[in-house]
Amino acid sequence: MNKHNPILNIRVVLSHTTHPGNIGAAARAMKTMGLRQLYLVKPRHFPDAQADAMAAGADDVLRDAVVCTTLDEALHGVVFTVAMTARVRDISIEVKTPREAIPQLLQHAASHPVAMLFGTEMSGLTNEETSKAQLLVKIPTEPEFSSLNLAAAVQLLCYELKMAAQNDLQVTPEIQPASHEQLEGYFEHLERTLLEIGFFTTQNPARMMQRMRRLYARARLEPDEINILRGILNVATEYNARLRARYQEEMKNVPEH
Amino acid sequence: MNKHNPILNIRVVLSHTTHPGNIGAAARAMKTMGLRQLYLVKPRHFPDAQADAMAAGADDVLRDAVVCTTLDEALHGVVFTVAMTARVRDISIEVKTPREAIPQLLQHAASHPVAMLFGTEMSGLTNEETSKAQLLVKIPTEPEFSSLNLAAAVQLLCYELKMAAQNDLQVTPEIQPASHEQLEGYFEHLERTLLEIGFFTTQNPARMMQRMRRLYARARLEPDEINILRGILNVATEYNARLRARYQEEMKNVPEH
Numbered sequence: 001m002n003k004h005n006p007i008l009n010i011r012v013v014l015s016h017t018t019h020p021g022n023i024g025a026a027a028r029a030m031k032t033m034g035l036r037q038l039y040l041v042k043p044r045h046f047p048d049a050q051a052d053a054m055a056a057g058a059d060d061v062l063r064d065a066v067v068c069t070t071l072d073e074a075l076h077g078v079v080f081t082v083a084m085t086a087r088v089r090d091i092s093i094e095v096k097t098p099r100e101a102i103p104q105l106l107q108h109a110a111s112h113p114v115a116m117l118f119g120t121e122m123s124g125l126t127n128e129e130t131s132k133a134q135l136l137v138k139i140p141t142e143p144e145f146s147s148l149n150l151a152a153a154v155q156l157l158c159y160e161l162k163m164a165a166q167n168d169l170q171v172t173p174e175i176q177p178a179s180h181e182q183l184e185g186y187f188e189h190l191e192r193t194l195l196e197i198g199f200f201t202t203q204n205p206a207r208m209m210q211r212m213r214r215l216y217a218r219a220r221l222e223p224d225e226i227n228i229l230r231g232i233l234n235v236a237t238e239y240n241a242r243l244r245a246r247y248q249e250e251m252k253n254v255p256e257h
Numbered sequence: 258m259n260k261h262n263p264i265l266n267i268r269v270v271l272s273h274t275t276h277p278g279n280i281g282a283a284a285r286a287m288k289t290m291g292l293r294q295l296y297l298v299k300p301r302h303f304p305d306a307q308a309d310a311m312a313a314g315a316d317d318v319l320r321d322a323v324v325c326t327t328l329d330e331a332l333h334g335v336v337f338t339v340a341m342t343a344r345v346r347d348i349s350i351e352v353k354t355p356r357e358a359i360p361q362l363l364q365h366a367a368s369h370p371v372a373m374l375f376g377t378e379m380s381g382l383t384n385e386e387t388s389k390a391q392l393l394v395k396i397p398t399e400p401e402f403s404s405l406n407l408a409a410a411v412q413l414l415c416y417e418l419k420m421a422a423q424n425d426l427q428v429t430p431e432i433q434p435a436s437h438e439q440l441e442g443y444f445e446h447l448e449r450t451l452l453e454i455g456f457f458t459t460q461n462p463a464r465m466m467q468r469m470r471r472l473y474a475r476a477r478l479e480p481d482e483i484n485i486l487r488g489i490l491n492v493a494t495e496y497n498a499r500l501r502a503r504y505q506e507e508m509k510n511v512p513e514h
Contacts, residue, residue, distance in 0.1 A: 025406060032398045032405050057402065099420065140419050141289045145314065148289050149282060152412040155405065159413055162397050163356065199492045211485060219476035228468060232456055236493045239454040243496030250503065 006109035007034045007165055012154060013074045013081075013117045015041040015129055022121065024054030024062065025151030031058040033158035034165075038065040039074040039115075054151075071129055075115055080108040083117040083133035084153055086124055086146050095136040102160040104135065116157055121150050178223045186226045187213060193233040197240045263366035264291045264422055269411060270331045270338075270374045272298040272386060279378065281311030281319065282408030288315040290415035291422075295322040296331040296372075311408075328386055329441065332372055336434035337365040337477070340374040340390035341410060343381055343403050350474045352393040359417040361392065365434060373414055378407050388467060389437070391474040435480045443483045444470060450490040453497065 012030055017023050023046060027038055038061055040046055046067060055062050068074040075081060082101050108114045117133060119125030130136065139148060139156060148156070178186075191209055194200055200208070221229075269287055274280055280303060284295055295318050297303055303324060312319050325331040332338060339358050340350075365371045374390060376382030387393065396405060396413060405413070435443075448466055451457055457465070478486075 025409070028406060029409055031402045032396075034399045054406075056404070056406070097420075139416065140423060142291045145288045147313070148412065149285060149311075149313070149408070151406070152282070152286055152409055155409040156413055156416055159396065163354075166397060194489065194492075197489075197492050198495070199489055203488075208485065211482065215476050215478065215482050219472050221472070225468065225472050228465070231460075232451065235451075235454050235456045240493060240496060243500060247496050247500055247503075250500075 005034075006106055007161060008036060009109040009113050010035055010105070010161065011037040011039050011074070011078065011113065011115040012158075013039040013041065013071070013115050014043070014150070014154075015071060015074075015117065015125060016120045017043045017046075017150065018121050019150075020045040020048035020051040021054045022150045023048075023065075024051035024056075024058070025149075026118075026154040027051075027055045027058040027061040027065070029151050029155035030158055031061050032155075033162040035158050035161070036061055036064065038062070040065055040067045041071050041074050042069060043067065071117075071132060075117075075132060077113050078115045079112040080105060080114040080135075081117055081133040082115070082135045082137045083125055083130045084119065084157075085130065085136050085138050086141075086148075087138075095138050097140055098137055098157055098160045101135050101137045102157070102164045106161060106164050116154075118150060118153060176222050178221045178226050182223055182226050183216075183221065186216075186221070186230060189230050189233050193237055196237055262291075263363055264418060265293060266366040266370050267292055267362070267418065268294040268296050268331070268335065268370065268372040269415075270296040270298065270328070270372050271300070271407070271411075272328060272331075272374065272382060273377045274300045274303075274407065275378050276407075277302040277305030277308040278311045279407040280305075280322075281308035281313075281315070282406075283375075283411040284308075284312045284315040284318040284322070286408050286412035287415055288318050289412075290419040292415050292418070293318055293321065295319070297322055297324045298328050298331050299326060300324065328374075328389060329437070332374075332389060332437040334370050335372045335437045336369040337362060337371040337392075338374055338390040338437070339372070339392045339394045340382055340387050341376065341414075342387065342393045342395050343398075343405075344395075350387070350390060350393050350471045352395050354397055355394055355414055355417045358392050358394045359414070359421045363418060363421050369434065373411075375407060375410060384467075388470050389441070391477060433479050435478045435483050439480055439483050440473075440478065443473075443478070443487060446487050446490050450494055453494050 012026065012035060014023060014026060017040065020043070023040065023043060030036070030038060051062060052059060082105055085095065105114050117125065117129065119129065139153060141148070187209065190212060191205065269283065269292060271280060271283060274297065280297065280300060287293070287295065308319060309316060339362055342352065362371055374382065374386065376386065396410060398405070444466065447469060448462065
């Protein structure tokens, strides 16, 4: 029981898994999301070289895996179990999507061991196995092609756990937007430059600047980027002035006809 | 282009995949969530029996897979690309979680082809590949064990798409994004112009172009806007073109010695 990290109280229970590669891939999927407790109910082949290969570095999870002969053994001490299903049965346990079910599981995991239960590759869980769960989870799929790879289903549930666990902790870093004055300074500079290099001779300046404002509003410019863009404007103006001077100089030397 | 089901406008692009089993597993993952368009950029082995085995019934997706020699080919006609990354790079496009990014992708998919881009099993995408995307997606993972199996990552993103599509409000995108080719044409023109006007004498060109790509990726340029921006580039270098034309004209009239 881990009081500080609920994720560590969550068991992944794989029942009667046929292909050892799927056990290894499930271990890898768990470890990417911070889960460590793997329980295997009568796996056909385990340990196995194929499991090791697919674990791709999650060999600690495989090494610590608990091999059980019954599901009851694997669920010993667990207070809340969600069971995967690919079909909606007529039995009366509630069926939810992973997104609905996982927060509930996580809540229980804050204080007790809990489990996510997965059946065999071909036929999933038996009704008897399913009946030991408190909640059924159905991953939304295309009705005519609904069977996920076992490890892919484990990955998806572990990901939902990770997302739910960090929901209130972390926000992805936003960009550092430039200030109003920095933006206005840029637009003023842009308009002046476009006038200087002769862009507005064929364009309506006000309308064009509106379009530029709209474009850069979507980009939400950062102060650094404004510096770069203004640097380009400066160089373009210098270049243009230099060439224009040369052009006019040469034109002057052309004898008039 | 499918107007009724945005999911069908989404390409899964796998670049330089090493293990054919992962291609098959990715096809299966896609099909469970209703995606059909698989693009393979230089796969090491394809078609392959291992791919067929792992597809587990998604052989139609494999059969229709488009094998390309370049990423540009795979992204032809695409207006919005999200690229997977396992690490946060120092200079990069905006990075979001799948849950943040997918609704944006789906919105574009309502009216245009879009893409989700995945790199190789060992090293992911190159910086050059990543730079062609408008948005980076990082799946939240444990920092010390962050590498998902390729097909597991595809499963997860396709699942997020399915979830987003289900509670979709079907908002029509307010902007008309430019195509991949139009964008690349602009960046090529921008780089050429910055070189010509002498901007790169004090700047690192590659780094600067990365920053420009990042900025304009956020803006999601429209075709009209690209025309305007390229018009500005033309005007900025126009005097040089005139000078050159005049010079060539004069050289022609000079008798050979």
